[in-house]
Amino acid sequence: xxxxxxxxxxxxxxxxxxxxxxxxxxxxxxxxxxxxxxxxxxxxxxxxxxxxxxxxxxxxxxxxxxxxxxxxxxxxxxxxxxxxxxxxxxxxxxxxxxxxxxxxxxxxxxxxxxxxxxxxxxxxxxxxxxxxxxxxxxxxxxxxxxxxxxxxxxxxxxxxxxxxxxxxxxxxxxxxxxxxxxxxxxxxxxxxxxxxxxxxxxxxxxxxxxxxxxxxxxxxxxxxxxxxxxxxxxxxxxxxxxxxxxxxxxxxxxxxxxxxxxxxxxxxxxxxxxxxxxxxxxxxxxxxxxxxxxxxxxxxxxxxxxxxxxxxxxxxxxxxxxxxxxxxxxxxxxxxxxxxxxxxxxx
Amino acid sequence: xxxxxxxxxxxxxxxxxxxxxxxxxxxxxxxxxxxxxxxxxxxxxxxxxxxxxxxxxxxxxxxxxxxxxxxxxxxxxxxxxxxxxxxxxxxxxxxxxxxxxxxxxxxxxxxxxxxxxxxxxxxxxxxxxxxxxxxxxxxxxxxxxxxxxxxxxxxxxxxxxxxxxxxxxxxxxxxxxxxxxxxxxxxxxxxxxxxxxxxxxxxxxxxxxxxxxxxxxxxxxxxxxxxxxxxxxxxxxxxxxxxxxxxxxxxxxxxxxxxxxxxxxxxxxxxxxxxxxxxxxxxxxxxxxxxxxxxxxxxxxxxxxxxxxxxxxxxxxxxxxxxxxxx
Amino acid sequence: xxxxxxxxxxxxxxxxxxxxxxxxxxxxxxxxxxxxxxxxxxxxxxxxxxxxxxxxxxxxxxxxxxxxxxxxxxxxxxxxxxxxxxxxxxxxxxxxxxxxxxxxxxxxxxxxxxxxxxxxxxxxxxxxxxxxxxxxxxxxxxxxxxxxxxxxxxxxxxxxxxxxxxxxxxxxxxxxxxxxxxxxxxxxxxxxxxxxxxxxxxxxxxxxxxxxxxxxxxxxxxxxxxxxxxxxxxxxxxxxxxxxxxxxxxxxxxxxxxxxxxxxxxxxxxxxxxxxxxxxxxxxxxxxxxxx
Numbered sequence: 001x002x003x004x005x006x007x008x009x010x011x012x013x014x015x016x017x018x019x020x021x022x023x024x025x026x027x028x029x030x031x032x033x034x035x036x037x038x039x040x041x042x043x044x045x046x047x048x049x050x051x052x053x054x055x056x057x058x059x060x061x062x063x064x065x066x067x068x069x070x071x072x073x074x075x076x077x078x079x080x081x082x083x084x085x086x087x088x089x090x091x092x093x094x095x096x097x098x099x100x101x102x103x104x105x106x107x108x109x110x111x112x113x114x115x116x117x118x119x120x121x122x123x124x125x126x127x128x129x130x131x132x133x134x135x136x137x138x139x140x141x142x143x144x145x146x147x148x149x150x151x152x153x154x155x156x157x158x159x160x161x162x163x164x165x166x167x168x169x170x171x172x173x174x175x176x177x178x179x180x181x182x183x184x185x186x187x188x189x190x191x192x193x194x195x196x197x198x199x200x201x202x203x204x205x206x207x208x209x210x211x212x213x214x215x216x217x218x219x220x221x222x223x224x225x226x227x228x229x230x231x232x233x234x235x236x237x238x239x240x241x242x243x244x245x246x247x248x249x250x251x252x253x254x255x256x257x258x259x260x261x262x263x264x265x266x267x268x269x270x271x272x273x274x275x276x277x278x279x280x281x282x283x284x285x286x287x288x289x290x291x292x293x294x295x296x297x298x299x300x301x302x303x304x305x306x307x308x309x310x311x312x313x314x315x316x317x318x319x320x321x322x323x324x325x326x327x328x329x330x331x332x333x334x335x336x337x338x339x340x341x342x343x344x345x346x347x
Numbered sequence: 348x349x350x351x352x353x354x355x356x357x358x359x360x361x362x363x364x365x366x367x368x369x370x371x372x373x374x375x376x377x378x379x380x381x382x383x384x385x386x387x388x389x390x391x392x393x394x395x396x397x398x399x400x401x402x403x404x405x406x407x408x409x410x411x412x413x414x415x416x417x418x419x420x421x422x423x424x425x426x427x428x429x430x431x432x433x434x435x436x437x438x439x440x441x442x443x444x445x446x447x448x449x450x451x452x453x454x455x456x457x458x459x460x461x462x463x464x465x466x467x468x469x470x471x472x473x474x475x476x477x478x479x480x481x482x483x484x485x486x487x488x489x490x491x492x493x494x495x496x497x498x499x500x501x502x503x504x505x506x507x508x509x510x511x512x513x514x515x516x517x518x519x520x521x522x523x524x525x526x527x528x529x530x531x532x533x534x535x536x537x538x539x540x541x542x543x544x545x546x547x548x549x550x551x552x553x554x555x556x557x558x559x560x561x562x563x564x565x566x567x568x569x570x571x572x573x574x575x576x577x578x579x580x581x582x583x584x585x586x587x588x589x590x591x592x593x594x595x596x597x598x599x600x601x602x603x604x605x606x607x608x609x610x611x612x613x614x615x616x617x618x619x620x621x622x623x624x625x626x627x628x629x630x631x632x633x634x635x636x637x638x639x640x641x642x643x644x645x646x647x648x649x650x651x652x653x654x655x656x657x658x659x660x661x662x663x664x665x666x667x668x669x670x671x672x673x674x
Numbered sequence: 675x676x677x678x679x680x681x682x683x684x685x686x687x688x689x690x691x692x693x694x695x696x697x698x699x700x701x702x703x704x705x706x707x708x709x710x711x712x713x714x715x716x717x718x719x720x721x722x723x724x725x726x727x728x729x730x731x732x733x734x735x736x737x738x739x740x741x742x743x744x745x746x747x748x749x750x751x752x753x754x755x756x757x758x759x760x761x762x763x764x765x766x767x768x769x770x771x772x773x774x775x776x777x778x779x780x781x782x783x784x785x786x787x788x789x790x791x792x793x794x795x796x797x798x799x800x801x802x803x804x805x806x807x808x809x810x811x812x813x814x815x816x817x818x819x820x821x822x823x824x825x826x827x828x829x830x831x832x833x834x835x836x837x838x839x840x841x842x843x844x845x846x847x848x849x850x851x852x853x854x855x856x857x858x859x860x861x862x863x864x865x866x867x868x869x870x871x872x873x874x875x876x877x878x879x880x881x882x883x884x885x886x887x888x889x890x891x892x893x894x895x896x897x898x899x900x901x902x903x904x905x906x907x908x909x910x911x912x913x914x915x916x917x918x919x920x921x922x923x924x925x926x927x928x929x930x931x932x933x934x935x936x937x938x939x940x941x942x943x944x945x946x947x948x949x950x951x952x953x954x955x956x957x958x959x960x961x962x963x964x965x966x
Binding site: 070071078082084085087088089092151153159161162164166169172173176177178179182183184187190191192195212216219243244246248266273279280301304308323326327330331334 | 365366368369371372373375376377378379380381382383384386387389390393394396397452453454455456457459460461463464465473475476477478479480482483484485486487488490491494495496499502503537540541544568569570571573591594595597598599600601605626629630633644645648651652655656658659660662663
Binding site: 467555561562567568571575579 | 762792795800802804806811819822825875
């Protein structure tokens, strides 16, 4: 019996490769400093741009000399795709950083226990809070959830289980619907329900418009989830003599449960910060209003909008604090959707 | 192929008589499925119905003129009104085109990075970040864009103007760089990069593995493989994703309203601080609009609805048709 | 469908392509019985392969004499495919993959630091289980795609195109429609197109990973014919599940087996001996159809 040698990865970068990469990196860094120093360009962006241009040129040249033309092109694209990815995530980092930095001074315990009924946006931060906005946003989310989940999941079931003659058109329309601008959804509720019927702002109106925006997200994500359920399961159900209804209700839906929950949460995350229709339809009160069917209702986006437009330093701080709470809420929803989604995959 | 002697029997029809519970089930599900049709139809009908009066009065001028003015007497009767969307439509198209032009290359590169370059842990991390960005509310992009991004974008705009001013699109007469369509376009680009990236990534990841291996086995570098296999496979998907991003950018409201200086004058100079956007117009004018002006806003909403619908439909068609011939 | 080298074909099994480096390698390497005398263009020494923690292949040392066809047989999961993928360094695309040992091409380790892996794959071509022509390219472009991918220049593309299709036994069928898409061919034709594509970069070695398993018997015969024709100009290693095929096309046969642990090479010998007088009892039970 011979000894088994240790596994190796000869294709991984060797210390020599790493040293060369490091040298090129440092050279690029140095040249970016030099370029920024001797030219009138200034700022972080200039360093960033010069560094990447220098790095791309250096690696491309080096690879070209070492391995030839094809390898040089490959190295150039290497740097380009890396830049693409970095440029994509920089705004996310900047946004999160700014929200945390500017929002945290405005966060206090009182923020979550008071509403703005006795305060104006320009009052000092110790006055008022965003209780009304949080309760309002939660009410809006709940209401639109109740309305959009059945429709969204029924649509997905139609596309995956019935596969009737409208499947093509409906899939097309659901896609089209996901592109409906939120302001148009708001105008629609305004023209179809608020003006002719209720004639008053209320949370319900806002929730209706959010429902329109939420249905396509839920329908499309649920369709994907239901498509992942193997057809064997459905056939097993019908082969056991189950009706289609029972097969769907007792086999397909339970099997897809966590995926469907993910779809719903993604839908909620999509509308939690929706602003335009809220501005048109809810009236945005400053007082906690538990009745979504009567009277203006505040919400986080409305609160942020109003404070931001008030313009005073206190108001801007309020807006950032509201944004921080809103982002926290969205990220919470997003993370739970991720968590459930990944659990489904790992099973 | 076929012979004369062979008698082909008539195919038997197979009847399936669904149980009543299934009929009810199928009815309910079909009803739910048709709701999207109903909602889209109702949107067009109601906005058209409300905006009809204005559309009839303004005629084609509603999309070719740029004035937006209404005067009423003390009793609220309309004395005179001019409603034209031209400046807003031009602005909408300009801003969203800028956004798409900036976003597409960045998105394609980062999608390639995610699929073919990034190590596993980094890929997971970046996908989470990008999906998270797609879930950020637009008001967040708007306020961040206004307070954080705009100063740097103005600086880039000045650079573009100084060094590339001879190219017509970067030209301008009055050096006002603040709140220009370019700024709005950059903010919109940041908003749609996650969308285009995830669509492209999805399509790229479906590039057939056996072809990828075949390319590598022929001595291809990574880029040569991508050019030969991944790009031909994913081209239509990227175009579709770009169109989806375009549709999203055209309908964006608060983010654009926050950073854009709305001026009722057609302006194609992207660096000049004067622009428009149909959706922002609605928010701008809604607050103190008279009932008649509301009707004009409904008509504007209808135009925006149709515009985004067309762009979205085209996105889907492109993906479908080129998707087939590409294989 | 004849090639200029056709006449040498009969002599190839016993002739030696002289190569000083190979001779040096021969001198030091522990030889597997039956192959030492043949000289070598390609040689593996103590090759192991892992997928993460899973030890998939253990200690394979084989010589592949220039101009011979070697068949790798054995039940599923015995590491045959993994083995040939370590030869042209396709193994490393699997995340978590690792290896040990050496793969010597003309005496040089293809895993040596600083080796340009794309050059290795140009010298060691590969044909896959399922035909995989590039769908966006025409038949002609497919054949020449390797040149484009590796950015190689040739003067007379048309001659090369004809030569490769001729050697792959496809020229007569496609010469009038070189501009058609690769997908318009039948499965067997597509596989021969893939062979032509691999030939266009003029590899020394051609790896074939069950090239006929997705094809009908007629197409299989055409491919086998092609393999016989090619073997006079290059070294061919073919993984196959079909023992008749191994007997028909190969000069040497190596039997791989996994006894629950990592796959191992049990025995290698001239094909006729493996099938008539196998040394190892496990080989005997496999080739006589008692398992696998």
